Structures are given as structure tokens and as C-alpha cells.
Amino acid sequence: MEVRTSYDGLFVDGAWVPSTGPSADVVNPATGRAIGSVPEGTLADLDGAVAAARRAFDEGPWPRMTQAERGRLLHGFIEVLDAHRAQLGAVITAESGALPWLVDSTHFGLGFGRFSHAVDLAAGGLDSVTPLQVGAGSVLGGTALVHEPLGVCGLITPFNFPLFLNLSKLGPALALGNTVVLKPSPLTPLEGLVLGAAAAEAGLPPGVLNVVTGAAEVGDRLVADPRVDMISFTGSDRTGSAVMRTAADSLKPVVLELGGKSALVVREDAEVARAADIAFGSFTLHAGQGCVLLTRHVVHRSLVDDFLDALATRAEAAVIGDPAAPGTTMGPLVSEAQRQRVASYVEIGAGEGGEVVCGGKPVEGDGFFYRPTVIHGVTPKARVAQEEIFGPVAVVLPFDTDDEAVAIANDSRFGLSGAVVSADTGRAWEIARRLRTGSVRINGGGTAPDLAAPVTGWGASGVGTEHGLAGLLEFAQPKSIAFRAG
Ligand code: NAD
Numbered sequence: 001m002e003v004r005t006s007y008d009g010l011f012v013d014g015a016w017v018p019s020t021g022p023s024a025d026v027v028n029p030a031t032g033r034a035i036g037s038v039p040e041g042t043l044a045d046l047d048g049a050v051a052a053a054r055r056a057f058d059e060g061p062w063p064r065m066t067q068a069e070r071g072r073l074l075h076g077f078i079e080v081l082d083a084h085r086a087q088l089g090a091v092i093t094a095e096s097g098a099l100p101w102l103v104d105s106t107h108f109g110l111g112f113g114r115f116s117h118a119v120d121l122a123a124g125g126l127d128s129v130t131p132l133q134v135g136a137g138s139v140l141g142g143t144a145l146v147h148e149p150l151g152v153c154g155l156i157t158p159f160n161f162p163l164f165l166n167l168s169k170l171g172p173a174l175a176l177g178n179t180v181v182l183k184p185s186p187l188t189p190l191e192g193l194v195l196g197a198a199a200a201e202a203g204l205p206p207g208v209l210n211v212v213t214g215a216a217e218v219g220d221r222l223v224a225d226p227r228v229d230m231i232s233f234t235g236s237d238r239t240g241s242a243v244m245r246t247a248a249d250s251l252k253p254v255v256l257e258l259g260g261k262s263a264l265v266v267r268e269d270a271e272v273a274r275a276a277d278i279a280f281g282s283f284t285l286h287a288g289q290g291c292v293l294l295t296r297h298v299v300h301r302s303l304v305d306d307f308l309d310a311l312a313t314r315a316e317a318a319v320i321g322d323p324a325a326p327g328t329t330m331g332p333l334v335s336e337a338q339r340q341r342v343a344s345y346v347e348i349g350a351g352e353g354g355e356v357v358c359g360g361k362p363v364e365g366d367g368f369f370y371r372p373t374v375i376h377g378v379t380p381k382a383r384v385a386q387e388e389i390f391g392p393v394a395v396v397l398p399f400d401t402d403d404e405a406v407a408i409a410n411d412s413r414f415g416l417s418g419a420v421v422s423a424d425t426g427r428a429w430e431i432a433r434r435l436r437t438g439s440v441r442i443n444g445g446g447t448a449p450d451l452a453a454p455v456t457g458w459g460a461s462g463v464g465t466e467h468g469l470a471g472l473l474e475f476a477q478p479k480s481i482a483f484r485a486g
Pocket of ligand 1: 156157158159160161165183184185186214215217218219221223234235236237239240242243257258259260290291292388390416455457461462
């Protein structure tokens with residue numbers, strides 16, 4: 001397999017086929033310059049990809065293979081990618097602006113790990129049979145519970161962690177015998193198209209994995225297409241609503257992994273330096289472009305001044321620049337449009353009475369960089385405290401009692417993640433249980449993620465589950481078969 005920065009075709013039915021669309025540049029966000037180009041997928045391209053996935057499901061060997069046969073091919077698929085880590089890592093950094101340690105930990109560590117975990121879970125067997133029933137007046141028999149693949153799955157992914165998110169969906173979908181059409185973000189198509197090359201080298205049958213680039217129109221058609229049986233989408237809450245509306249027409253199941261505005265609760269007994277490390281490490285990770293990042297810092301009033309100082313010191317020390325350069329601690333936003341969006345939110349925050357404690361401006365020069373920014377003095381209802389900004393911007397919100405901290409943290413339409421820092425782990429546990437959110441980290445826990453842990457967004461953060469057994473089952477159709485044995 002060759003890891004490329006330019007493609008002439010899209011991956012459909014096991015081959016590279018020319019697109020009917022124009023060519024589009026792939027831009028390195030650290031320089032603002034093109035690193036390659038890919039075809040911009042069209043509705044006609046999508047039509048061919050869905051037809052190929054449909055054929056592969058209805059007539060091909062994939063859904064009819066044993067779990068072991070599929071497992072062998074899918075582990076081989078990851079081995080192909082793994083064998084090209086160095087080149088692939090460089091492309092991920094150049095395309096999405098991820099620092100090399102994030103490429104290693106998230107794209108390779110979590111991405112390969114969660115893909116393989118789903119394949120192993122499926123191989124472990126999901127089916128069961130009730131014990132044979134026999135008794136007075138009854139007939140010897142039982143019920144088998146089996147899990148069938150859903151059919152053709154449409155997978156739609158965002159720009160921020162493309163390889164990881166693509167693999168997170170592909171692993172469970174393919175492991176259970178579904179076929180897929182993957183539509184990556186137009187900002188990060190390379191990390192989708194490379195999977196076509198890996199599928200070809202690993203020997204996946206034609207049509208099992210199809211990759212079509214393109215923007216909203218292509219994604220929308222994928223959701224609407226009656227030949228597609230299920231949609232797994234990751235992206236913003238706004239697009240998620242549109243996906244759900246479109247899917248309703250064909251009563252198609254959807255899994256939606258959406259945005260967040262997660263709270264970090266810093267109790268009165270917390271060590272400020274530790275809390276600031278957790279807070280700063282989170283809201284500046286990948287320049288703030290992560291769904292689970294802690295962007296609302298709910299801090300005990302007695303600690304606020306020290307906490308703000310500690311964040312400002314860390315912001316001052318940040319080395320912002322090309323993620324490929326040694327020593328860089330924070331990379332760019334993905335595009336100029338995203339940088340403008342961040343800047344406009346900082347203006348909104350100032351208009352809402354917020355004091356910009358640090359940052360609040362872009363970095364001059366090439367690339368789409370923005371300084372780590374902390375806003376203090378707005379109310380929990382302010383737009384900057386409620387809306388997902390998706391940049392390195394945090395708001396600090398003071399509280400006096402634990403009850404108030406919980407109320408502020410839960411005052412959000414989102415519910416993706418959260419965190420508590422406290423010297424009293426028992427009180428931290430109590431707060432964690434009261435937070436209305438899909439995951440909580442206590443005192444920086446979770447740095448070695450549990451591959452089996454599901455990710456579930458509450459409220460506007462999502463519908464359904466990704467990862468773990470619950471995530472795997474989203475791609476299966478349960479069926480019961482009752483039988484008589486005599
Ligand atoms: P986005 O919603 O703009 O786009 C996501 C994908 O949907 C892209 O491939 C896009 O082309 C496609 N799309 C756009 N309009 C569509 C439509 N009408 N129908 C179907 N597809 C359509 O999101 P983004 O800006 O690429 O990514 C950032 C968002 O993703 C943030 O909100 C972030 O929180 C979220 N996210 C969530 C998770 C999670 O696991 N919960 C993980 C990563 C990112």
C-alpha cells in the first residue's frame with residue numbers, strides 16, 4: 001500500500017474509479033498551503049458506491065463468511081495500516097494538524113485498538129440459546145437469539161480526528177458482516193481514502209468498503225438513499241439534527257455522536273496546579289477541536305484567582321506552531337473559517353461582559369493558529385458558556401457550594417463528558433454520579449482509556465452509543481428463532 005497525499009479516483013467496488021467531480025486541494029492547516037488533491041465526490045459517485053455496497057451485501061461473500069474468516073481479514077486490514085505508521089502519521093499531521101503524540105495515542109492507539117476490540121468482541125460470539133424447555137404439556141425446544149448484520153451502513157465523519165473516527169465506525173460495522181460507504185469530511189479526505197488502499201491490500205472483497213469524498217450534499221444523499229440500511233454519523237449537533245430528519249423518511253436507524261460543552265468541576269479542596277494542568281491540557285488539546293474537551297471550568301470561588309493565573313501562565317508557555325516541528329505543544333485550527341468562528345465567539349464573549357484573561361487573538365503569519373483563550377466574568381447562561389466553539393477557548397464559572405457546581409455543570413443542552421478535581425474522592429464520586437453526561441473523569445483518570453468503555457452522548461450530544469459491546473450492537477439486528485426439538 002502506498003500512503004498518498006493525492007488521489008485521482010474514489011474507492012468503489014474494490015477499485016479506484018474516476019470521479020465525475022472536480023479536483024479539490026487538500027490544505028495543510030499549519031501552512032495554509034495545498035499538500036495534494038483529491039476528487040470532490042458527486043451524487044453520481046455516491047450512487048455507484050451505494051450500488052456496490054448493496055451488491056456486496058446482497059450477493060457477495062462478506063455477510064456469509066464465518067466470524068473467524070472476517071476477523072482474519074479485518075485484523076489483516078489493521079496490520080496493513082500499522083505497517084505504514086510513519087508515512088501515515090506524517091499525512092495525518094499535515095492534513096488535520098494533529099501533534100505526533102496525538103497521532104500515536106488517538107489515531108493509532110485508540111483507533112487501531114477500538115477497531116480490533118470490536119472485531120474480537122464479534123468473534124467472541126453474540127448469539128445465545130436458551131436452555132431446552134420441557135415439562136408437563138410443553139414441547140421440547142428453545143429459542144436461539146442471533147445477530148444479523150443490518151445491511152449497507154452509511155458512515156459520515158468529521159474533520160477533527162479523522163482516522164480514529166473512521167476506524168471507530170468501520171470496525172464494528174464490518175466485523176458483523178455489514179458493507180459500508182464511508183464519507184469523510186471534505187477537509188480531511190486522505191484519512192478516508194487511505195482505507196480503500198488498505199482494504200485492497202488486505203483482500204477485503206469488492207464493495208465491502210467504499211470511500212466517497214464530498215460535502216454536505218453527498219452526505220445528505222447517503223442518508224436519504226433507500227438502499228442504505230443504517231447511518232452512523234459523527235459531527236455537529238446541527239448536522240446531526242438534519243441527518244435524523246432526513247433518515248426519518250426511510251425510517252432508518254441512526255447513531256449520532258455529536259458535540260459537547262463539557263464541565264470540569266474544581267472543588268474547594270483541589271490542588272490548583274493539578275486542576276489547571278487538567279483544564280489547560282483538555283481545552284487546548286488539538287487546538288480545542290475535540291468533542292469531549294473540558295471547556296467550561298466550574299471553579300470554587302476561593303480558587304478562581306489562582307486558577308486564572310495558572311491558566312494564563314500555561315497559555316504563555318504554550319509553543320504554538322507547525323505540529324510537525326519538534327517542541328510544538330499546540331497546533332492549528334483546521335481552516336480559516338474555523339479560526340474566524342473562534343474569533344467571533346471571543347467577541348461575543350466580550351460583548352456578554354467577559355474579561356479575556358489570556359489569548360483572544362490569532363497568531364500572525366501562515367496557518368490557522370489561535371492563542372489559548374480564557375474568558376472570565378460571563379454568566380453560565382452566556383452564549384460562550386453554552387455553545388460549542390471548537391477552538392482553544394474556555395470559560396471559567398465560579399461556584400460556592402457543591403450543589404451549585406452540579407447545577408452549573410448540568411445547565412447545558414449537551415452531555416458528552418465531564419470531570420471533577422477534589423482531594424476528597426468520595427465527594428468527587430458523588431458529584432460524578434450527579435452529572436448528566438456520558439462520561440466523567442475524576443482527578444485526571446482515564447489517561448489509559450478502557451477499550452470496552454462505551455461513548456454515549458446525552459441530550460444534544462448524541463443518540464445511541466459508540467464503542468464497547470453497546471456500540472457493536474448498534475450495527476446488528478437481533479433475531480429470535482424458536483424451535484422445537486422433537
Ligand atoms: P459537521 O457536522 O460540519 O460535518 C460532519 C460530517 O457531516 C462531514 O463529513 C460533512 O461533510 C457531513 N455533512 C454536512 N452536512 C450534512 C448533511 N446535511 N447530511 C449528511 N452529512 C452532512 O462537523 P465538523 O465540523 O466536521 O466536526 C466537528 C463536530 O463534530 C463538532 O461538533 C464535534 O463536537 C463533533 N464531534 C463529535 C464526536 C463524538 O464522538 N461525539 C467526535 C468528534 C467530533
